[in-house]
Amino acid sequence: MSSSFMCELFCLSARKPMRASFSLRKFAGHGAPATGNVDGWGVAFHEGNEVRLYKEPEPAGHSQWLDFIERHTLPTRQLVSHIRRATQGGNSLSNTQPFVRELGGRTHLFAHNGDLKEVVARAAYPAHRFHPVGQTDSESAFCLLLERLAPLWRDDVPPLGARLETIAAFAAAMRPLGTFNFLYSDGEFVFGHAHRRRQADGTMGPGLWFRHRHRAEHGTHAAHEAEAGVALHPADGAQELSLLASVPVTAGPWRPLAEGEIVVLAGGELQNP
Template sequence: MCELFALSSKISTNVNFSLNIFARHGSVGGRTVDGWGLAFYDGRDVRLYKEPEPAGQSDWLSFIEQRKQLSSLVLSHIRRATQGGISLSNTQPFMRELGGQAHVFAHNGNLAGIGQRMAGRWKRFQPIGQTDSEIAFCILLEALSPLWAGGAVPSVAARRSVIQGLAAEFRELGPANFIYADGDALFAHGHRRIQQDGMITPPGLFWLVRTCGASDELAPASGVRIGIGDTPQALMLFASVPLTDEAWNPLQEGELIAVREGLRIYDPDMP
C-alpha cells in the first residue's frame, strides 16, 4: 500500500526527504514505487512537487533539499498503484482551490467501486485522473463547499462533522486512511492497511507529538529529516508506520484527528 506522511508545526521548519528510504520504511515485500509527491504550504498557497516515477530516479529531490523549503504544514505520499495507470494525473497529493484556500489530500487504501457507488456526489470538482483517491477528494470538497461559501474559514467542528461522515462512507468501500489540509487545519483519518503479516487490519496511521527543541535529525533512518533548531517548537507528525523508536500512537479504526499549528484540537466547538 501507499505511504503517508504529514507534519503540522507552530513555527515553520525545514523538512527534507530521502523518499527512496521513506518508501521502503514499512513497505511489505519491497514493492515498486509508482510515484511520489510533496506538498509544502506557503501561506494560503502550496508548493507542490510530484512525479509518476520512483524517487530514486528523480533530480527534483536534490533541488528540493537545496532550497531548504520552510513550511508549517507538509503532506507527502508515496504511491503504489491500485487504481489508475502510472501518470502525473494519478500521482498524489492532489490539490484544489476552495474558499480562496489551497486544499491538499492524499489517501492510502483502495476504495473499490467508489465511482459507481457514489456517482453524482461531485459536480464542481472533477477528477483529472482515474484514481479512487481523487474521486474521494472531489466528493469531500463538494460536501465541504457550503461551509466555505460565506468567505470565512468555517469552524473546525463543522468541518470535522462533514469529514467524519464521509470517512464512514469511504470505510465501507475499503481501506480509507487519508490526510487532508485546507490551509487552516490538518485532518488525519485512520482505518486499516496491509500489515507486515499480509493482513489488512488497523492501525492505518500513527501520530507523534513533539513540543520542544531537538536536533536536525529527527528521523534520518526513515528518510525524513526535520530541522527544528533552538526555538521551542510544537510539532505533530503522522505516518503510515512509526518513523522512529519513540512511542508513536496508533489512530483507532475510524478515528479522525484535527490539528492546527502542531497542536491537536480536542474541543469540537473550537473555531
C-alpha cells in the same frame, strides 16, 4: 501489485517554520519491503492559502528532480507527503498525489492510502462541481469530500466543528467501500483519518500513527530520524511538533490511531472543535 505494498502517508505540523530533510527513497522502503514497487511520489508545503507542490509519476529512486528537492529543503509549518503504489489508475501525473483543488478562496490538499470500490463512478456524476482529472479512487474521493464541504465554505470560513462533523460523516460513508486512510488540509487545519492498513506480513493493522513532541531547545534526534527517511531540523527556541504517518518514521513514542479516528492538527498541536 501485491496488496501488502501500500502507499505511504506523512504529515508534519509545526508551531514555527522548520526544515524537514525528506529522503523519499528511504521513506518509501520503510513501510514495505524494498521490492515493493513505487509508482510515484509527491510532497506539498502548505503556505497560508496556497500550496507549493512537487510530484512525479515515477519511482523516487529514478528522480533527478527529487535530488534537487532533498538538497534544497524549505522552512514550513505544514508538510504532506505521499508515496504511491498504484491500485487504480495508470502511472501518470494526473494520478499522482497529493491532489489539490480551490474551495473558498484557498487551496485544499488531499492524500489517500487504501483502495476504494465504486467511488470513481460516484464522483463521475455530471451534477458535481468537482471532477477528477485522473482515474484514481483517491482523487474521486477527494472530489466527493469537497462536494460535502462546499456548502460550508459558501459565505465565510466555517467553524472547525462544522468541518470536522462533515468530514467524519463522509469518512464513515466511505469506509464500507474499502480502505480509507487519508490526510486532508484546508490550509488552516490538517485532518488525519485512520482506517486500517495491510502490513508487510499480510495482516491488518493500524492505518495511521500519531506523535506529538515539545522541544524546549535544539533536539538530538536528527541522525536517528534521517535513518527512517525524515530528518527534522529544529527551529530556534521552543517548538511544538506533531507528526502523522502510515508507519512510525522516527524514534520515540508513536500512538496508533483507532479505526475511524480523526485527529486535527494546527500549529503542531492537536485541536479540539
